Amino acid sequence: MAHDGVIKKILLYVDGSEECVTAAQYAIALAKKVDAELRALYVVNMSLLKELLRARIFVKIEEMDYEQDLTQDGERYLNYISELARSKGVDIKTELVKGVVNKEVTKKIEEWGIDLLVMGELEPVLSRTDTFHREAELIFRKAKCSVLIVKDAKRVEHIYNTVETE
């Protein structure tokens, strides 16, 4: 089917937070509404693991163990989001990669020709040393496409629930 709309390819950034589930609901509803292709991406934060290894908080076997845990977590989140999409008759392609989070996301935006990145709400006040939300903010600033930050979880849940189930 030809896509003539403004939004043709949506990428949902998945980080396991509650906010990203809200973002997923919104992305699914939006993709259905505008007939856009939908993808979801989870990035295993390898730079964080390396940082903990360098700081000697982790030993090598621990780094490998946590990498496995984070990978399994990511697969779980992507499976859950796939189910959310499937239940609304929306096709979604999911991918899990490993690396520096903001770099992997911005790379995929270009590689996949994404024209809208959807992500969960950022924390209102950033902790100065908060690595997690710094990645989200870096993605927001570096993404070369438009970025939609989803807020108002209650309203979004209502929107999602009113999407026709298939």
Place this chain on the structure above:
Amino acid sequence: MRLSDLLTEETITVSLTHKDKQGIIEELLDLAMKTGKINDRTAALKAVMDRENLMSTGLEKGIAVPHAKSKAANDLAMSLGISAEGIDFASADGKPSHLFFFLLAPETAAGPNVQVLAQIARLTADQGFCEALKSASSPGEVLKIIRDAE
């Protein structure tokens, strides 16, 4: 994720009483038990000691981060102990440890677990922060120092 969200005055001590590694870890564990997030003290202690036996969590510059993941934790459980005089914790630089950040995580919370450990690493890289904590005279003061740093 902020350390100041995981810590309370109840789970902080500025005067650790034990002088040996096992005693320190048990003291920190007992503080962490006050969070109500640990359901099995024996299993929790085993998990932390098993990790400790892999390699000491005594780092450089007086910092120690005893930690583990375990089914004994329902959620991230954290405590902080301070020893002004320092304790032999078999640290990486051979020097006494003063600041002990204890963390027990559920087996299914890898993401948040890693965030908190990274947060500890980043905060303690600041020597001024560490000195301020060592000089703190009360758990309330410790919490304020951490909040201000975050």
